[in-house]
Amino acid sequence: MRDVIYVGGVWADSSAPETIDVINPATEEIIDRVPAGTAADVDRAVAEARRALPGWEATPPAERAAHLRAILDGLRARQEHLATLIATDLGAPYQIALKVHVGTPIAVLTGILDILEAYDFAGRRCGNSLIVRDPVGVVGAITPWNYPLHQVVAKVAPALAAGCTVVLKPSEVAPLAAYALADIIDEAGLPPGVFNLVSGPGPVVGEAIAAHEGVDMVSFTGSTRAGKRVAALAAGSVKRVALELGGKSPNLILPGADLPTAVKVGVAKAYINSGQTCNALTRMLVHRSVEEEAVELAVKAAERHTPGDPFAEDSRLGPLASRAQLDRVRGYVETGLAEGARLATGGTETTLNRGYYVPPTVFADVTPSMTVAREEIFGPVLSILAYESEAEAVEIANDTPYGLAAGVWSADQEHAVAVGRRLKAGQVEINGGRFNPIAPFGGFKQSGIGRELGLHGLEEFLELKSLQL
Numbered sequence: 001m002r003d004v005i006y007v008g009g010v011w012a013d014s015s016a017p018e019t020i021d022v023i024n025p026a027t028e029e030i031i032d033r034v035p036a037g038t039a040a041d042v043d044r045a046v047a048e049a050r051r052a053l054p055g056w057e058a059t060p061p062a063e064r065a066a067h068l069r070a071i072l073d074g075l076r077a078r079q080e081h082l083a084t085l086i087a088t089d090l091g092a093p094y095q096i097a098l099k100v101h102v103g104t105p106i107a108v109l110t111g112i113l114d115i116l117e118a119y120d121f122a123g124r125r126c127g128n129s130l131i132v133r134d135p136v137g138v139v140g141a142i143t144p145w146n147y148p149l150h151q152v153v154a155k156v157a158p159a160l161a162a163g164c165t166v167v168l169k170p171s172e173v174a175p176l177a178a179y180a181l182a183d184i185i186d187e188a189g190l191p192p193g194v195f196n197l198v199s200g201p202g203p204v205v206g207e208a209i210a211a212h213e214g215v216d217m218v219s220f221t222g223s224t225r226a227g228k229r230v231a232a233l234a235a236g237s238v239k240r241v242a243l244e245l246g247g248k249s250p251n252l253i254l255p256g257a258d259l260p261t262a263v264k265v266g267v268a269k270a271y272i273n274s275g276q277t278c279n280a281l282t283r284m285l286v287h288r289s290v291e292e293e294a295v296e297l298a299v300k301a302a303e304r305h306t307p308g309d310p311f312a313e314d315s316r317l318g319p320l321a322s323r324a325q326l327d328r329v330r331g332y333v334e335t336g337l338a339e340g341a342r343l344a345t346g347g348t349e350t351t352l353n354r355g356y357y358v359p360p361t362v363f364a365d366v367t368p369s370m371t372v373a374r375e376e377i378f379g380p381v382l383s384i385l386a387y388e389s390e391a392e393a394v395e396i397a398n399d400t401p402y403g404l405a406a407g408v409w410s411a412d413q414e415h416a417v418a419v420g421r422r423l424k425a426g427q428v429e430i431n432g433g434r435f436n437p438i439a440p441f442g443g444f445k446q447s448g449i450g451r452e453l454g455l456h457g458l459e460e461f462l463e464l465k466s467l468q469l
Contacts, residue, residue: 002175003033005041005199006182008048009192015040016200020172025091025319026310026355032089034175037200042167042208045196049138049165050214052193057135057163064161065116067190071157072109074184075102082149085176087310090148091318091356092273094311100272101177104437105153108453111438115455116161128469133462135163136240137216140209142202142230143178144222145171145321146276146378152178154441154452155219156195162461167196167215169205173322202226213237217461220244221278223376224402224446231449242450242460244278244442246376247404250397251281252419253294254390257409257431259286263294265432266407267301267382271360274318275380276325278447279405279427283366283373285393288386295364295384299345302360305380307350319356320379326356329379336363336372341383368396376402390419398424403444405429426451 003019004011014035022032035041056064075082083098092101123132141155152170159166170178182197198205202222210218210233217240220230224245234241251266253259269281286294308315320326330348337343346361358379366373366383373383387393397406406425410416413431420428426443438454450460 002179003035005035005037005045006186006195006197007041007045008196009186009190014038014198020199020201022089022172022175023322024088025321028354028356032176034172034179034199036172037198037205039204039208041198041200042205042212045167045198046138046212046214048193049167049196052191053138053165055191056165056194059163061116061119061121064163065113067188068109068113068116068157068161070188071184072106072113074187075106075109075181078180078184079106082177082180085180086148086174087318089176090145090174090321091310093315093318096273096318097310101147101149104435105150107437108150108153109157111454112157112161112458115438115458119458123467126466130467130469132465132467133459134465136461136463137164138214139164139166139461140212140215140218141166141168142206142209142218142220142222143168143170145173146273146278148174149177149181151221152181154457155221158458159219159461160190160194162458164217164461165194167198167209169198169200169202169209172199172201175199206230207233210234211236215239217242219460227448242452243448244450244452245404245446245448246402247278247280247443247447248283248374248376248400248402249279249281249405249407249425250283250285250400250423251407252285252393252397252409252423253287254393254408254410254416254419255287255289256411258411259290259294260297261432262409263297264301267298267305269407269429270382271302271305271317271380274320276321276378281405281407281429282377282382283397284382284384285387285396286384288388291364291384291386295344295362298362298382298384302345302362302382305360307352307357307359317360317380320358321356323356325378326358329358329377329381332372332375332377332379332381333358333361336366336370336381336383339370339372341366341370341372346381368399374400394419394422401446404447405443407432
């Protein structure tokens with residue numbers, strides 16, 4: 001049982017008398033326990049991070065890179081073990097856990113190392129000034145359960161590369177990969193206090209980190225509601241805030257596009273990680289002339305996403321991460337039906353007799369005002385909306401409080417790019433363009449503040465300084 005926290009370079013007991021059960025969502029069995037950490041635990045971790053900060057920020061970038069390379073080697077050596085943990089406490093199908101949940105953070109860390117080794121910390125001249133960048137300081141990283149390794153690496157790696165020290169609060173829903181990463185970091189020999197981990201519930205540990213005057217920056221990934229709370233708490237000490245929040249991303253299929261391919265790929269992009277993905281393309285926009293064809297194609301594609309045991313070779317859709325998430329998604333399906341959407345396939349029940357499963361679901365006849373077209377469901381639920389003109393399609397795509405991601409499909413790539421530039425989203429896939437782990441990731445509007453990954457992700461953890469010469 002991992003009923004400890006990692007503070008000051010050692011595994012230590014939490015001050016919390018209670019623990020939190022870690023549930024396997026495929027079997028509904030308790031598989032581990034982690035501490036229900038306290039504000040006192042956060043105080044200890046922040047004190048250690050502040051103590052370690054002067055030495056770490058003064059460490060030459062080449063030495064910081066050597067530590068990060070040791071962490072990368074540890075990730076590569078434990079890929080199968082990490083994938084097994086994620087398949088167990090999150091429920092991701094094992095092959096997806098291996099290729100996406102573990103493969104992506106390896107690619108992200110590799111990219112950060114390449115950037116760090118080429119980054120010019122000496123600064124640049126601007127008139128009579130030298131413009132340099134300093135580490136922001138102690139970073140509080142609060143990460144979600146849906147990508148329990150990737151989201152941690154996407155914050156911790158650039159923060160450490162920048163010369164910051166870190167206090168991490170991983171999600172208590174799927175914490176095992178974060179604990180395994182802490183083991184890898186410990187073996188990499190970082191100085192004590194450079195990296196710290198405190199588990200526990202968001203309203204206790206997360207809020208203590210966000211409000212702590214010893215934390216210089218908080219980087220949060222999660223729901224927009226929780227992100228607003230983090231920002232409000234952080235405002236008390238005027239600390240830097242980076243927020244990667246929700247999404248309701250449109251997938252705009254233009255007339256003349258390869259409809260079978262666009263629909264098939266679009267369904268997969270909606271259902272990846274059982275739909276528990278902030279940038280999932282959950283609104284498919286199709287021209288009304290091909291609406292019924294698109295629905296038929298989507299149903300066929302959806303029904304190939306077989307729900308099942310994460311370790312079974314034919315499973316393409318794992319369970320939802322928790323009972324609470326299962327209830328949430330079922331509630332949205334029921335709301336969709338009540339508001340008049342047509343259930344083309346799926347629903348609320350499966351033939352599986354245990355586990356938090358929802359079948360792959362497609363709604364047709366969805367209008368832009370319906371709840372299933374406006375709110376983030378975070379499950380394998382796709383809404384298909386029809387449009388009459390390109391202008392209307394762009395209007396529907398942008399008619400959302402979110403702006404994280406989008407997709408555009410067209411027979412003419414240049415035209416798809418032009419339409420993509422009109423969409424209010426931080427990342428737009430053109431004809432299924434693949435994810436780039438060194439491109440900036442983040443959103444417009446209520447999808448967040450700031451960017452992760454690549455050069456832009458590194459610079460989120462650096463402060464600008466002007467030396468007047």
